[in-house]
Amino acid sequence: MSSPSTDRAASHGGLRAAAMARSTFVHLVLGGYSLLVLCPILLVILNSFKTRRAIFDDPLALPAAASFSVAGYLKVLSNASVLGMFANSALVTGVSLALILLFGAMAAWGLTEYGFRGNRWLVLFFAFGIMVPIRLGSVSILQTMVALDLVNTLTALVLVYVAQGLPLAIMILSEFIQQVPGELKDAARCDGVGEFTIFFRIILPLIRPAVATVTVFTMVPIWNDLWFPLILAPSEGTQTITLGVQQFIGQFATDWNAVLAALSLAVLPILVLYALSSRQLIRGITAGAVK
Template sequence: MRGRLMVHGALMAYTLLALFPIALILINSVKSREAIFDDPLALPTMESLTFIGFQKVLASTHFLLYFGNSLVVTLAALFCILLFGAMAAWALSEYRFMGNRVLALFIAFGIMIPIRLGTVSILELMVRLELVNTLTALVLVYTAQGVPLAVMILSEFMRQVPSELKDAARCDGIGEVAIFFRVILPLIRPAMATVAVFTMIPAWNDLWFPLILAPSERTRTVTLGVQQFIGQYVTDWNSVLAALSLAVIPMLILYALFSRQLIRGLTAGAVK
């Protein structure tokens, strides 16, 4: 009993530590500039409550465009990561062919080596393909960044699918593609939710590649759009915190939707 209380206490402390920055942003986004600097930990009062930051963000910038760009890039990259990652994991876990282990090791290098080390080469490639200042460039980069992790996670779950199910489907005359989409994918939904959470957050929060590959006004993402409120000498903190609040809400919603599948995916390996 004492051990369980200690575990729950540690988890609760970690939860509060993780949620504290988000709560701080949300609280201060509806406070006046003076109240933010006077006591950033205090809740807004009737005197300090203001929505001027949200008004500035929505009225004086193309924030909805930036928000839409981030949403399109993140969802498109997430779809490609789950599709191609699952297909590659299925091939590596189900079929034995020459170079299977070498290919798996090559994909694993994608996890160990940060993709930012290849920024110059990526930029040169995008220039040759005429994809600079397009959302397609960001989708391709985030897909390449997320596929290795997806392959490593999904392949382990696919190996745990009973071979009797696949053999029974083959005996019924179902093709390999149908087995993949109708048998395998429904069984590994917790793992796919885990991959989705771990890949969508870096794509949504990334500032590096949008700044290098898509800095134009029509292709800016949310994180890049927030930078216009941060100056060398003066920073509009009301607008910055309001923009960050609007940017963090979609991730909280998606995380809440995937949370149950995420927990099942993280614990399935340990239980089995």
């Protein structure tokens, strides 16, 4: 007959084994999903260092001595218009992000901190902006930009992307601002600190994970967007890199080396941003899940 201590030990051992099995299963699933997501990116980068013949002969093979080539990168980097497209993408993305974070944080602060008539309706209005895709209003947006004489300008893209990113930014930042202890704000007000100082010196540093989350979730759609650059800024001087890659794709022939090289270079800013903000991003997502 087994003793109670032996039964408890066996029970704990079974629980540990079950927990380890669940953890192993979760890691296997996440690892498989990561490979599924990374494989297309790795294929693009690997094939960008291969000759055209090697790309079509064996696209899954690693670059070898006979198939290695940087002709695509040389062509892309020597093309002044391509460098200008990278500059356009960086400018549009950077300005849009700055405005989305600034206006989104200020709007979230106002909606959560101050009570006023119509507050709930305004929150619902911003939530409605998340549910309705902005592309449904492409015709009206184009008509508005034509009336304002903003077609073929980067300003048109910035305005559209700010309007596109604000609803999500406000919703995410509002949830985090609500978690800031009210005692901190009340103590600052008792010391005579102004509202702008409270916002910039106390609130923003405390919601850095949320800011990183909004940054990543907002930058990727803006940087990768093809729809609005094609409609609002298709001229040679205002093309973004996503739209500019199309110049290497012809009706009868395509320079795949240049296309893959340009796409590989276009991925770098996203990877750098994620590497710099991954810790804050994970903290923000985890905190949001716990809430």
